[in-house]
Amino acid sequence: MVSELPPEILTPHYAKNSQEEWREHTAERLKGLDLVAGRSARYRTDLAGTIQQKEQLARSLQEDSRKSLGRRLGDINALKGAVNQELLRLLSESDALRKVHERLLNVLQEVGQVPLQIAYECLYLREKRIGIDLVYDDVEKNLVKEIEIVKAFKERLRRIADSVEAQIQANLASQFELERDVCDKHLAQTIDDRCFSLRNSSKEIDFYPDVENVDQTISNPETWSKYSNRNIVHAKHQRSLSAKLREEAETLLDIAAREMRKQFSKTNQAFTKRIGETIEARNKLQVHLAKADHEIDQLEEAVELLKQAIKEKEIPKKVAQTCLEERTRRPNIELCRDDPQFKLVKEIHIIDETVSALMQRFHEAQETLEQLAIEKAKLQREIAVKVNSLHIDRDRCMIMRNTFPSSVRLLGYL
Incomplete structure (x- = not known):
């Protein structure tokens, strides 16, 4: 049995929208689709151009970065060469300075003590003379002068040996800076060379998230070059000081050897002329x-x-x-x-x-x-x-003085 419909449903003119509205609505939807489709087509066209443009930009930036790496490699190689060249010069100078230092130590430790021992021993023996032999003679004066000269030169040699040792340490410090600089540049050059060889097809490349936002650099190209140039200038300065000090040391060694042998000869002449004289003191x-x-x-x-x-x-x-x-311990206000x-x-x-x-x-x-x-x-x-005798002067002192070091040994050559 069919239920009875409401009267308004049965009315033939009843409708929510007219056919005209229906057609306009459909046309509007089609029009909207056409607009969106047009925008989509334009977007696709623009997107292709943008992709191409960005691709060209990326390639250009990548090429610029690679060229920059190439220039940087050249800069590193040039500056590393300059640092290494100065390092070799410094090493050569340091080696020469160490040889002079060895000569100084030879004179101070092995050779320089012998003249003092001889002169002191002669003084000791001659001071055993008694009676009329107790006179202050030319032998005594020359022995004292001989001691003074040897002591003075030993002190000067010791001071310059200390200065040479300090300069060797300064050279080593400068050498360390140069070696570290060369080593760092070699490592940086290796790293940049590896970066220079990387391509889009390289297997070693990978993502390192946010690495571009991490700046661990501590220098710029100006301070970078200044650092190495400062090391070079400092090394040149130390090398100059080293060469000057080495020349001074060699000159002093020559003078010391000549003056000690000269005074030794004078003392021997005094012994020959007046053996047996003593000091009455x-x-x-x-x-x-x-x-x-x-x-x-x-x-x-x-x-x-x-x-x-x-x-x-x-x-x-x-x-x-x-x-x-x-x-x-006074109470309260009594304090x-x-x-x-x-x-x-x-x-x-x-x-x-x-x-x-x-x-x-x-x-x-x-x-x-x-x-x-x-x-x-x-x-x-x-x-x-203070007791000595003629026998001691002639038979002991003069024989002992035959052991006085040669000029070659006084120069530090053993």
């Missing part, structure tokens, strides 16, 4: 020795007095400090910064200053005692060797 030395003993005794007594005076200052200081300690407080503090400070002054004098006295002891030892040694 033992009595004066003994007087000075007694004076030194007396002065040491007096000064030791003074030191004991200083010790006692310092010891005596401990009790007053304890009293004052105890008072201050006790007065810290007054009163006149006794100031006086007690002042007393302690003055006691400390007094003790400090006494200690200063004590140290001075101790130093003087040490100096007197040194001088006393010198006098005792001189008195002990």
Whole structure:
């Protein structure tokens, strides 16, 4: 049984939209589609051009980067060559300086001590003479002068040896900087060369996300080149100083050898002319020795007095400090910064200053005692060797002087 429809449904003119509206709606949809399709076609056309343009840009940028890497490789190679060339020059100079340093050490450690030993031994032997032989003669003067000359040259050689050693260290430091610079540039060159050889078809390429936003560089082309040029300039400066110092050392070695041999010959001539003469000085030395003993005794007594005076200052200081300690226990408002407080503090400070002054004098006295002891030892040694004889001059001193180093050995060539 069919249910009965509403009257309005049965009405023939009933409709939500007219046919005209329906046609317009359809035409509108078609029109919208045409517009979107047109825009799509234009977009596809533009997109193809954009893709081509961006591809060309990417290729151009890639080629620029590769050319830049090529230029950079050239810059690295050129600067590395300059650094390496200076390094080779510095190595050559350092090697020459080390050889001079070895000669200096040979003279100081092996050769230079022998002339002093000979001269001192001659002085020691000749000072055993007694009686009329105790005269101050030309032999003695020349031996002393010989010692002075040897000592002076040894000191000069030691100083210049220290300077040479310091310069060797400076050269090594500059060499280290140059070697590190060459090594770094070699590594950078290897890396950039590998980057220069990379292509789009290379297997080694990969994504490294956000790497373009990480800047770990610490220099720019200007500071990069300045760094190496500064190393080169510094190395040249050190090389110049090294060459100058090496020349000074070689000159000093020549002068020292010549002057020591010259004085050695003068002393031998004095020995030949006046063998057997001595210095009469033992009595004066003994007087000075007694004076030194007396002065040491007096000064030791003074030191004991200083010790006692310092010891005596401990009790007053304890009293004052105890008072201050006790007065810290005053209650409340009684903790007054009163006149006794100031006086007690002042007393302690003055006691400390007094003790400090006494200690200063004590140290001075101790130093003087040490100096007197040194001088006393010198006098005792001189008195002990102030006996010599003609036999010792002729048969012992002159034979011993035959062992004086040759000029070649004095130049440091062993």
